[in-house]
Amino acid sequence: MPTLLQIDFKFPTEMMGDALTEGAKELANSINQEPGFISKIWTENAETGEAGGIYVFTDKAFAEQYAHMHSQRVAAMGATEIRTKIFDINTTLTDINRGQYTA
Numbered sequence: 001m002p003t004l005l006q007i008d009f010k011f012p013t014e015m016m017g018d019a020l021t022e023g024a025k026e027l028a029n030s031i032n033q034e035p036g037f038i039s040k041i042w043t044e045n046a047e048t049g050e051a052g053g054i055y056v057f058t059d060k061a062f063a064e065q066y067a068h069m070h071s072q073r074v075a076a077m078g079a080t081e082i083r084t085k086i087f088d089i090n091t092t093l094t095d096i097n098r099g100q101y102t103a
Helices: 018-023 025-031 060-076 091-096
Strands: 003-010 037-045 050-057 080-088
Touching: 003 060, 018 025, 025 037, 050 060, 060 080
Parallel strands: none
Antiparallel strands: 003 050, 003 080, 037 050
């Protein structure tokens, strides 16, 4: 069953925006190679100093595996207050609203 992973954290504002876009391209490409990965929406709010992402994985096991690994990775990049949440996707209602959860 497709699974949604939400990760958010406090992140230095000077590392957001153009700095993040330029500095994280290699990271973005590597995420595409993660087992079970389908998609990611990158999130950031410079006003509150928060960043993160909304991910879709093919199943819960892959989402949990990635959440553990990525939490450690972003902590090494300066993130604090890291939170992860995993949700099942209600595909019937998501289809009505044109949500994307398949590759």
